[in-house]
């Protein structure tokens with residue numbers, strides 16, 4: 001029996017480019033006239049494959065908007081977004097839905113688990129919808145790594161917040177998407193559960209070559225990333241590689257101080 005459909009997507013770039021996602025001159029404006037808000041002001045950014053990127057910046061700086069545009073959850077006013085070599089700006093709804101389903105994973109702050117399904121059913125739901133068979137060995141590894149093996153038959157209401165978020169992380173990883181996006185994926189967790197989830201995301205980058213982008217306010221969460229992007233007023237104003245929590249905190253204080261004196 002051949003297993004052509006289960007060729008691993010990770011381990012080397014497998015012919016794909018080193019850049020997982022790109023934004024080119026992305027403009028996103030809401031409203032018009034006096035109520036017009038420019039949420040993204042001609043943003044250029046490359047998201048490297050196999051890296052963990054954190055997006056930071058003050059409230060209202062455009063972090064969620066950038067993530068939603070990169071993930072094809074929101075359309076842009078101008079500019080282009082590419083996932084690998086595919087330009088997603090301009091894709092018709094149906095193609096875009098397919099692309100999100102087949103190539104992107106999401107972890108939301110509010111978990112977005114279906115209450116009537118148990119943990120394992122929630123984890124495999126996106127693949128069930130797509131009509132894809134989960135790779136059993138991979139699924140077992142994901143479930144084991146997130147530490148949910150003994151909770152698979154529990155429904156979300158029977159799980160703690162941290163466990164629910166781990167289900168959401170497992171769901172994102174199970175389908176081996178090209179890229180995973182998380183908007184404050186640990187925002188609702190206490191620091192211990194948050195550290196578990198972040199540690200797991202980190203390992204999936206190091207050991208499985210996963211590409212991950214998260215939005216966070218938390219310097220400790222950002223310190224798990226390879227690279228931090230700082231947004232202010234819809235622009236990328238700075239970046240930091242190999243961040244430490246102290247370094248990120250210092251940089252944030254810098255911005256605050258500059259903001260007050262300018």
Ligand SMILES: Nc1ncnc2c1ncn2[C@@H]1O[C@H](COP(=O)(O)OP(=O)(O)OP(=O)(O)O)[C@@H](O)[C@H]1O
Pocket residue numbers: 030031037038039057058059060061062063064065066
């Ligand atoms: N649907 C919308 N209609 C109008 N304006 C919007 C809409 N969504 C976002 N905005 C505006 O766009 C700007 C960027 O919002 P965004 O949600 O990206 O900020 P953020 O950096 O994620 O903030 P937070 O840290 O508070 O989540 C804000 O000024 C916001 O008010």
Ligand SMILES: [Mg+2]
Pocket residue numbers: 063064065215
């Ligand atoms: Mg936001």
